[in-house]
Amino acid sequence: MNVHAAPRDGLSARLAQRLFPTWLDGALSLCTLAIVIWLAWSFGRWAFTQADWxxxxxxxxxxxxxxxxxxxxxxxWAASYLFLALVGLSLARLFDGRGWHWALGAALVLLSAESMLRLALDTPLALPLLLFAALLLGWAGARLVTARWLVLAWVAGTIVMWQILIPGTGRAVGGLLLGTLVTVVAALGSFPLGVLLALGRTSRLPGVRMVCSGYIELVRSLPLISILFWAWMVVPLVLPADIRINDVxxxxxxxxxxxxxxxxxxxxxGLQGIPAGQWGASxxxxxxxxxxxxxxxxxxxxxxxxxxxxxxxxxxxNNVPLLFIIGLTEFVRAGQVVLSNPQHSDQLYEVYVFMFAVYLLIAMVLSWSARVVEQKGRAASA
Incomplete structure (x- = not known):
């Protein structure tokens, strides 16, 4: 009888091959599993019996x-309606309008998120139901929208959200809402500018190439905090006194x-990875x-x-919290303001665990979206 026979296919066989290929690997896996179980048990006991949420x-x-x-x-609320409609539109395009289980899972997650938002904004039940309807409407509308129109929808929607939130509120807007808005605007704004800089750096014109290369190297050599401080302190000094620009x-x-x-x-x-023969063929x-x-x-x-x-x-x-330098109260800064209240100063762990969970959820969604987009890109180029 061969004791070293290959295990049969299946989940248990794959786990055994990956976690227990040798006795040393098996011992390390068991120790790691014991530590993870102990940490999970300790956290669960604290979260359900000791924490004051x-x-x-x-x-x-x-x-x-x-x-x-x-x-x-x-x-x-208006910005949330528009944002969730765009999210639903993007998810549906990501799965080509198919995959009802993905739609249901995303809807349940976002429904729980908007329920928390309803509690935060102290509004009646009708508003979160409309918010949920906006998500489903965006999902259904994806069948009528191409990828090009999806990009235009995000650009137009971001402009509308910006006009709703920023001009009429000044510095009052903050929290996760401000962080999300700044992230979307910065991502959409930096992409076309970055593409132009990349084309300029690979240009045959020496002047254009020198200017673009100098800008890229200068900015990449500076920390983001210095750029924000410069935008806050220097820009008002070079503008006329009657022109005031919002801090956001x-x-x-x-x-x-x-x-x-x-x-x-x-x-x-990416441009350097394109074969030169494609230029000649075109x-x-x-x-x-x-x-x-x-x-x-x-x-x-x-x-x-x-x-x-x-x-x-x-x-x-992840770097949006640096906005506190110019006096804006984004998500992390809002948590610090909450902890500065003497009534909540002893709930340090509760506040930071909540913020960690929010950041972890958003990071997981973005990472998962990146993997899906990469797989679709490989399938399209195959």
């Missing part, structure tokens, strides 16, 4: 929307200018340089570096 319920409105008062809270606008502009340099490097790497078909870039070169380059671009969006969201 009332601080989250009492401060949820401030954590989600900042200092918006009741007269302005409609702005948060200045902070978002700093993010756009900073991350455009990183987008440019991603796109430049020209032989009578295509101009602009047509070649638009229809042949750039789509392939962007598809190649798409996971890195999605990771760039996640990096933007």
């Amino acid at each position: 009332r601080v989250i319920g009492e401060s949820l409105r401030f954590l989600m929307a900042g200092g918006l008062d009741r007269a302005q809270i409609w702005r948060a 606008v200045r902070g978002t502009a700093g993010f756009v200018l900073f991350y455009a340099a990183y987008v440019a490097e991603y796109v430049r790497g 020209w032989s078909l009578g295509m101009t340089t602009a047509q070649t870039l638009r229809h042949v070169i750039l789509p392939q380059a962007i598809r190649t570096v798409l996971p890195g671009l999605v990771g760039n969006v996640l990096d933007i969201f």
Whole structure:
């Protein structure tokens, strides 16, 4: 009898091959599993028996929307309707309008999120139901929308959300709502600027190449905090006294200018991976340089570096807390303000665990979306 016979196919066989290939690996796997179980048990016991989560319920409105008062809270709801409709539209396009189980899972997650938002914004049940309907409407509308129109929808929707939230609220808007808005605007704004910088850096014109290369290297050598501080302190000094720019606008502009340099490097790497023969083949078909870039070169380059671009969006969201430098109360800063209240000063772990869970959920969704997009890109290019 052969004791070393190959195990049969199945989940248990795959787990055995990966976790217990040798006795040493098996011992390490068991020790790691024991530590994970102990940590999970300790956290669960604290979360369900010792933690006081009332601080989250009492401060949820401030954590989600900042200092918006009741007269302005409609702005948060209007922006949330539009944002969830765009999310539903994007999810449906991601799965080509199929996969009802993915739609149901995404709807349940977002329904729980909007229920928390309803509690935070202190509104009747009809509003979150409309919010949920906006998500499903976006999902259904994806069958009528192409990828190009989806991009235009995000651009137009972001402009509308910005006009709803920023001009009428000043510095009052904050919390997770502000972080999400800045992330979306910075991601959409830095992409076209980064593409232009990448094309300029690979240009045959020495002046254009020198300016673009100098900008990219200068910005990448500076920390983001210095760019934000410059946008906050220096910009008002060079403008006339009667021109005042909103702090949110200045902070978002700093993010756009900073991350455009990183987008440019991603796109430049994708451009260098395109075979030179594709330029000649396009020209032989009578295509101009602009047509070649638009229809042949750039789509392939962007598809190649798409996971890195999605990771760039996640990096933007993770760095949004730096907006506290210019006095804005984003999500993390809102949590610190809550803890500065003497009534909640001893709920440090509860507040930070809640913020960690929110950041983890958003990071998981973005990472999962990047993997799905990468798989679809590989299938399209195969």
